[in-house]
Amino acid sequence: MEATLFQTLVQIESNSLPQAPKRAVPRTYPAVPQRDNDIELKSLTRVSVAPTPPGVSTPHGERDLEMSAPNTPGESLSDPMSTFEILPGLTDPPMNKFRFASCCFQNFLSGINDSAPGALIPFIETYYNIGYATVSLIFIGNALGYIAAAPFVDAIRMRLGRAKTCSLASICMALGFLPLLAAAPFPAIVVGYFFIGFGSAVNQAIGNGRAPGILSFGDANFLSVKVFTANLKNGTVLLGVLHGSYGIGGIIGPLIATSIVSNLGANAWNRFYALVVSIAVVNAAFYLWAFWNYENETAATETTLAVSSSGGQTTTAPRAELSAMLRAFKSRVVLLGATFIFAYQGAEVSISGWVISFLIATRNGDPSYIGNVTSGFWGGITLGRFVLSPIGARFGEKRFVYFLTVGAAVFQLLVWFVPNIIGEAVSLAVVGLLLGPIYPCAATVFTRNLSRQEQVSGLGVISAFGSSGGAVAPFTTGLLAQAAGTFVLHPIAIALFGAMLVCWFILPTTRKRTE
Known part of the structure; x- marks a missing residue:
């Protein structure tokens, strides 16, 4: 689920970048000696405006230098008369509050699904009389289901x-x-986790706004996978609530x-x-309602945004997007970022x-109670993201x-080493x-080190290959x-933490944006 956070940050940050101010419109005053209209203005702007023909005064509605203002995310650089984009709110339209709640419930279910195996693995091993390698x-x-969903999410959404x-x-x-509820034979359990991963990936991609993995090429067009939560008013705050619901689960x-x-x-x-199972069925009905x-409510808005964002073209070239994705493999930032997230996801x-299995086997913990330790670990992660993340922005x-x-x-x-x-x-909660x-x-640093042209493809590679660490590392541990x-x-x-430090040290210093 966290793999989709990168793309949300890209869209939020790219929409918040300052734009160059428009060029001042020259005016002609008969009582004042005329000078070259281009003096000192060429170096102040990148956007040119056609000069006023000689002898023709500028309409009263045009903005002069003092009245000029930078473009906003909702304003087209090519159209001086374009209007601001009005973002929908949590209560406007009123159904949005139920839509946002359904996304939070989906993330809540994903959090339960990701955290429960740690507490149940010892009992699954005993029930099926299997070892660590098999149960892993x-x-x-789960990971194969997540990866398999990548090329189909957007196609399914557009059709259904x-x-x-x-x-x-x-x-x-x-x-x-x-199969888990019925305690079916263990091969059926593994197949069940494939379907769980597939469904979870689709839910997270739609709720956060992007299909997971490298095979999702629709991000080059802003509307190919519509961000719901990030495109609401106060989207950053709501994204925090959305991911917080995952932590609560x-x-x-x-x-x-x-x-x-x-x-x-x-x-x-x-x-x-x-x-x-009950939560999943209720979520299915809630989301459908x-x-x-x-789509009917947003059709007009999406058409306008698509034309504006693509300069009149509403489609993108898959071949060009694939080429951009392949070029991302040559980027040092992308390769180091993928390795860093691979190690991070693998450690987490x-x-x-496996920590519960360690406490039972090595510390003789009671399996009936020791599973609560995993809740402390997830509670620490959730608290850290809400409390410590703002400190990182200040500290660097x-x-x-x-x-x-x-x-x-x-x-x-x-x-x-502490036998208590x-x-x-x-310590685990810490x-x-x-x-x-x-x-x-890390998402912030990667985004700053990639140009706006590289962000979509580069962060797609980082999230896809980095997230595979969440399957390879625990399987190897088993x-x-x-x-x-x-x-x-x-x-x-600890070895994965060391790999993170090495990647972080080699990662280039955050560059200053020139776009």
Whole structure:
């Protein structure tokens, strides 16, 4: 889900960049000696305006130098008389508040889905009598579903519409949860996670506004994947709430799963998914109702924006977009960014998925209660993004990420070497607190280091290849844990933190924009 944050930031930042002021319109005054109209004005502007023909006075409505103003995101540089774009609000039209709520519920469900496996893996292993290596296949299934959704999201949305697409995605997630609810044979569980990943990817792409992964080429056209949340008034604040709902789901998921197991027994782990299936079905109906007339309400606005953003052309050339995507592989920033996010996602998912198994196997933790530790980790991530991210903007994102990464490695060492479950739970929560702001800070730095022409393709590569770390690292951890023990989680996590520091050190200093 976090992979789509990059593209949202690109669109928000690109819309907020200052534009060059329009050239002053020359005026002719009979009582004043006339001078060259171009004196000192050529160096002040990039946008030229046709000079007034000799002997013709400028209409009263034209703006002179003192009255000139920079263009806004809703104003076309080629059309001096263009008007401002009026963004819809959370209550204008009134259905938007229900649409935003449905997006938050979808993210809440995704948070539950991503955090619960860490608490349930020990019981799944016992129930199916399988080892760490085999059970880690669920991470591969989930990631493959996410990647498989990339080339189809926009095509499905254009054919079915937003309402039916996201409703179908929620039903797809519900179908993926059914083998878990029925405690079906383990291969069916892995296939179920594929459908869960596919549905979750579609929901996140539509709610955040972009199809995930490198195979989604529609971003070159602003309207090919319409951003809903980011295009509301106070979109940045609402995006924070949207991603905060994901964090809340991450906190609640392990708590509910652990409570069910502790009260009903280890073999009742599958009953947790009765709740999750119910939420998915309710979300499907809620989203279908909330967005049913969305395309009809926004059709006129989207047509206007598409013409304005493409200079009269409403389509983009897929071949040109593919070429831009391939050129991104030659960018040093893109390659380092993809490696950095690969290590970050790998460390985050590995810790969340395997720390409970470590505490049970090495610290003799009670499986019926130890699952709550994962909630502390996700709570730290959520709190860090809301509380520490603004500090990074003041302190400087580049230096702040050094501090956060080193701090996370130190507290991860405490989880490894301090033989006390309470102390380890607190240390793990601090690890989450320090990891939380790294993603948004890194997104800001990557965006600043890429030109506006490179941002769409470059950040698409970073998010696609970087997110694969969330499958490769936990799967590798499971393989090594099978051979050596669950303690391998910690050296793997610390090695990934080290890789992050190396990439961050080599990353070029943030350049000053010239666009």
